[in-house]
Amino acid sequence: MKPTRSRLKKPMAEAVQRYTASIAYDRRLAPYDIAGSIAHARMLGRQGVIPGEDAEAIVAGLEAIGREIAEGAFPFRDDLEDIHMNVEARLAERIGDVAGKLHTGRSRNDQIALDMRLFCKDAAAQVQDGLSRLRKAVLEQAEAHVETVIPGYTHLQRAQPVLLAHHLLAYDEMLARDGERFAGCYGRADVMPLGSGALAGAPYPFDRESVARELGFSRVSSNSMDAVSDRDFVIELHAAAAIAMMHLSRLAEELILWSSTEFGFVELDDAYATGSSLMPQKKNPDVAELARAKTGRVYGHLMGALTVMKALPLAYNRDLQEDKEALFDTVDTLTSTLDIFAAMLGGLRFDPERMRQAATGGHLLATDVADYLVKKGVPFREAHRIVGELVRQADDQGKELGGLTMEEYQRVSPEFDRDVLAIDVSTSIAARSLPGGTAPRQVRQAISEAKRRLSDDG
Amino acid sequence: MKPTRSRLKKPMAEAVQRYTASIAYDRRLAPYDIAGSIAHARMLGRQGVIPGEDAEAIVAGLEAIGREIAEGAFPFRDDLEDIHMNVEARLAERIGDVAGKLHTGRSRNDQIALDMRLFCKDAAAQVQDGLSRLRKAVLEQAEAHVETVIPGYTHLQRAQPVLLAHHLLAYDEMLARDGERFAGCYGRADVMPLGSGALAGAPYPFDRESVARELGFSRVSSNSMDAVSDRDFVIELHAAAAIAMMHLSRLAEELILWSSTEFGFVELDDAYATGSSLMPQKKNPDVAELARAKTGRVYGHLMGALTVMKALPLAYNRDLQEDKEALFDTVDTLTSTLDIFAAMLGGLRFDPERMRQAATGGHLLATDVADYLVKKGVPFREAHRIVGELVRQADDQGKELGGLTMEEYQRVSPEFDRDVLAIDVSTSIAARSLPGGTAPRQVRQAISEAKRRLSDDG
Amino acid sequence: MKPTRSRLKKPMAEAVQRYTASIAYDRRLAPYDIAGSIAHARMLGRQGVIPGEDAEAIVAGLEAIGREIAEGAFPFRDDLEDIHMNVEARLAERIGDVAGKLHTGRSRNDQIALDMRLFCKDAAAQVQDGLSRLRKAVLEQAEAHVETVIPGYTHLQRAQPVLLAHHLLAYDEMLARDGERFAGCYGRADVMPLGSGALAGAPYPFDRESVARELGFSRVSSNSMDAVSDRDFVIELHAAAAIAMMHLSRLAEELILWSSTEFGFVELDDAYATGSSLMPQKKNPDVAELARAKTGRVYGHLMGALTVMKALPLAYNRDLQEDKEALFDTVDTLTSTLDIFAAMLGGLRFDPERMRQAATGGHLLATDVADYLVKKGVPFREAHRIVGELVRQADDQGKELGGLTMEEYQRVSPEFDRDVLAIDVSTSIAARSLPGGTAPRQVRQAISEAKRRLSDDG
């Protein structure tokens, strides 16, 4: 009979065991579980709740088990349900009855809260690393393309020319915000729950602060019922990851578009492309496609986690067990996508000539022509109307706006002078020279600033 | 170099391999993949696209591989990406170059569509079985409790007495509807896509209908681009499963409520209950809690699948690979929950005495008293007002409605006669004798009808 | 005091009234509510539950109220909470106390279930109409482009040439499946719940079948507790709509891509395009963008509806009130998107020349060359390798595959003869002549079949 079933008269049905066991996935928490148990046992000894030599035996046993697990030699048993009972049972095999003292004043409810919080702190830190590496890769491409022109799009229609570096820096902004959100996640996970017992608190003279210090937490939980039933920190991590994956899906979409024959702005390194089982000519951006799709997985996990928690009465309910698999998958999905994007970005070969050419078609300078008129005192709305008329005339003749003659300009508005013909991609870009604009001076400064910020974050 | 990378000049980066490989989970599709390949090879032979002896060699090789996989002896290789390439590579090891003819006129795009459709048909059928077993268990408890009274609730407030059988039959209705939805899923999955090639159709004289017949499909797909890019059948299965899990979450909630000390209506068999690591007295309904929580998992997968498909241009995109893990998990979650609920339901011990007692408190007969007045010609709204007044008076005296004296009744309305005192739980239930009502006669008939329907569905 | 508060000693707090009132949106159900009440009243009269003249007075009063609402003259009152109480109160104003007899044997629980089912049936039918109109528009464009060639894409890389008609027919397939799903929704909504009372059934000799007939339902509900607590039909409608919006988001994405300067395959009619407040040259596909985005709205409503129903105990809970606004919005979103797409599609101007040109670049015939070798007896895998090599050589020389010389072909494989040079876009398309393939003959037949099916559905 399991040690938890003291009052039940029958063993668990085999199907129940299968349905309820979590050891298949919560074994991933083993290092955290053992670290937590060691800190707990040491504190039990320090506070005299159990004899010092018992604490030492327990700690030594747990350390040995930790090594066993690290080496892949630990005999995980499904019938022991979860990582906690697996470790405790193994401890009893190793050190005998004294193992039974480890769980003093502790419940699996506060124990799993501890494990999950330790995991989330590590996960948030790992995501931060991944974000930093990707930002570094983005900034390197930006630095390499501080003079490369690309059409800026709105509505996927060419809008105004921008520097490729400026475009790439938009992703640095997104990823930097992701970093802030994960810092928030880290902070709210950074609370030590042991001492909460099953729900009401432990009736022993524990030193909770010392356990927190040993485990690297910055504070202890303030309410035992909240401590065992709170999974905000898990949901928040999913939410931050969902936003980060959304950003990556946007970058993925652009890589897919840009590497299409129609755009032709970039070529993936062959090592980061895939072929087709049927069509011999194909070179496909599968990594970007998968990243785009994996966004769905993370969105789904967020929704799942929110659903689990809806309308649960206090305190611990077994529903909370469902917090783990999705969390692990979200963290693995995000970190692996960050890593492969960082690597893939380095291998992108942009085609500056093709991009510049694209930036000169599609009347991208129409706004500049309107701004020209504004500077001559024409109200903007009137200038917009005038230039719209010019675009229509140019279109009807199959020309670009820049291909109209001086006479054609002046027929629509007498405000035009010869200097209107000087408007080109370079003047357009250079003109946007406010902080945050695409002018080379601003972009260079933005890169410096981004590098400084990245090194602060990293 | 992989056989798909004929034009690429570099091998795939190791990280890309890890990121894109699906063999860790799509190996589950092996039986379907092999069955599809066998049917394809036979057809290639029959139609003279490849020599008959080549077809025979391929079929024999695939059959041997099928056995190898069934026995767990197949050497799955991560570097071969997916189940298709694993099987094909193994076939080449076994039968040599002729293996290279198997993929004639086929792409992984239509091949995976086939595998997924075969899987979904099986999954839908398996869910149907699970639904039938659970409905059987529900009906058995209903039959056992056709005279057991329970308070019917609205807003979790006691509302009117009903038969427990009547309450349970509500779940049979839900599960029967689930069955209908899965039948719809089955029907829309039942379309054979081979012959669609990568997207444009195969340029060979294939006999698609014969492949469909051999594989048990009732029709072939009508448009090759749709055939390789459609995953409606996957999403629909998630949606049907989400609704089914929602139903199970409601039943789970009621089991959790009813087995609380406060309700005390039912006791779980010890084999289906769990204990606590800390509190020796606990007997917890963990199975029901986990089922309730697993609803979130399935909701999440539905959302994930919808997200993946949003705004994908035609035809196949690698994004579609993300359809698998979530689908497998949804199917496993639903079928295992159906199974364990069917088993657990049989072991429930209801406490009819306690339920009847609960049904006599809380003024549950107030509506009957109002209906009594209506039958005397009082407009319903007026009757509602009168009985509301009586309830208030009874409450103020700490009595049940039935505890008021004749005089007290008549003081509020002269329409009351002594026969109002005859209203009790049994008359209340018996009065609701329309089809679909809780009167014993109706409930018995509903059980018969449900059993007949179940045996039709099963 | 409200007529529902007979036993409560205080009026509802004003904030509660605001929080709980639904009249701001459920007034949309007025026609259904009144139709249901008329059928109920007539039946009460027919069955002698209330005097015939009372029934007639009620029916006449309700009809007058119906006209009042249709004319916008009905004085909706927030303090009366919902449509049911608004109508009933107005009825009392018009016909006096006899109005109080209408609610005999009825509860708002079965009444709202009725209203919602009537609404859903109408909504499903309206969606079917919208689907038919859009399919008609798709088929018209397909018929107009049965000889227009377009590159078929996988991974957004050019893959094989297809007919534009073939590409468009893929959407007809999707929309036809949507139609099937909405037919399923209609069927499961088509159940008449009146007679279920609050939850236990009505204690009167009602003729439920006659009410069903009068209201156009094909059957009555079988279990009163299920009848008042079931919202499967709402969720199912959201799910079907989510899939339909997903299809529309794919079409939207393609329209956005195709109308970009880079693709240049199609031009929107100016009446269906928008401009920019700043950039005078812009012509933006905002309709397609909004449709793509509105997918999110419908996905969200599906998730919301599933969340609401999770773990609700039987029978009616006020939570169910949250079923309405999202449903209305889903129906409006889907039907308006279907309508505007049908209109917009008619105005698309494709550029066949540009599409054909695109279909001749990107080595789209590589698979055909491989198939050529297969027909000469080369195993497909070997043929794939050979053509991959050719593509690489062509790429290195900046040529298309078709630009290689006979000598270059033969240097890679001696199997090549001069007839390999005859492979072109037309032969490639014509070769894919299986059912479901892109060959003109098949596509023409597919259009005929689709038109026949549409007229059957319509």
Added chain:
Amino acid sequence: MKPTRSRLKKPMAEAVQRYTASIAYDRRLAPYDIAGSIAHARMLGRQGVIPGEDAEAIVAGLEAIGREIAEGAFPFRDDLEDIHMNVEARLAERIGDVAGKLHTGRSRNDQIALDMRLFCKDAAAQVQDGLSRLRKAVLEQAEAHVETVIPGYTHLQRAQPVLLAHHLLAYDEMLARDGERFAGCYGRADVMPLGSGALAGAPYPFDRESVARELGFSRVSSNSMDAVSDRDFVIELHAAAAIAMMHLSRLAEELILWSSTEFGFVELDDAYATGSSLMPQKKNPDVAELARAKTGRVYGHLMGALTVMKALPLAYNRDLQEDKEALFDTVDTLTSTLDIFAAMLGGLRFDPERMRQAATGGHLLATDVADYLVKKGVPFREAHRIVGELVRQADDQGKELGGLTMEEYQRVSPEFDRDVLAIDVSTSIAARSLPGGTAPRQVRQAISEAKRRLSDDG
């Protein structure tokens, strides 16, 4: 012709107008839009981009329009699409052509980003207020019940006695975390985007910092492309709201449970309860039910917002228009739920006697008995087994654990002494005296701490 359609040759189709117009809901942004325009116009004047008197005329016109809107006198026009064009058109009516200068160097893309950020900052602040008020109400009930005992539950089974105040304080923890998250939202919304133009930055000598200061922003955006395409701040607000609603759904669930006849722990004030249209005796907790259900609405909006943003290429796409309605609804839902809960909580009448009685049943002191043994040196696991055995014996005799005789205790373990009989609810609670535990001393301190923290936050 609309001022944005300068180059288009046809007016917008009427259906397109309806489909794309946002004025029905974005009029809510009017105060922000006008404030932004005023700040922009002033800066245009200050920087000499337009003449000072023009700027003054524009500002005066906008102020007048602001008053018109506040008074409900503004003639909103659907054909003008959105709030921006409505205001600009009205300005032209009021001040003539000079109005056309307002949009200089601005696009609707950066303008709407500004409006949304101003809205989100206000919304976050409003939520903070609502959270504070609810926390105050929670703390008041906690202070009133610092000696009231309630059974603490896990798995909805009675677990250990706790103070009601301790239970309520768990909600203060949740709400305090919500406050932290909304502070994060506020911070990331607090970025001024004007000057970003359509996507590339404005080509005028703007003073962005001064605009930011005037509008109360703490910094300006760093990248124009990110500034017009970022909606992280909207999604984040949905995510924080989803978690907050989840917390409220838990509290709602407990109020529903506690006010059931079975629990009977609390009675709602009649002003916060509802009745039934059919059953005269009902007193229903509809507010709590609706709050529980509205969780679904907010979850859905979060999912919708994430879906909208998935895989959008830079920079602005019309998809972003879909950010508004859901956001408004999320904010309204959360703030109204916070407000009504704060009011409702004050009117709760707890039944301390009934709760204490419940806390003495169900062997709630079993853990204390085990801890008793541990303190005598019995390893915890052994103690758990012993007490489980005692519970079983007590159950078999239909007794509580405390009802066993000394002899019965000692028959199971000789470690028991008479002092075991002194264990009762009060000693159990008092024993849990660590920080975060339920002992009265700790709870009093936790209340003080919470009040201090609340006044810091408020």
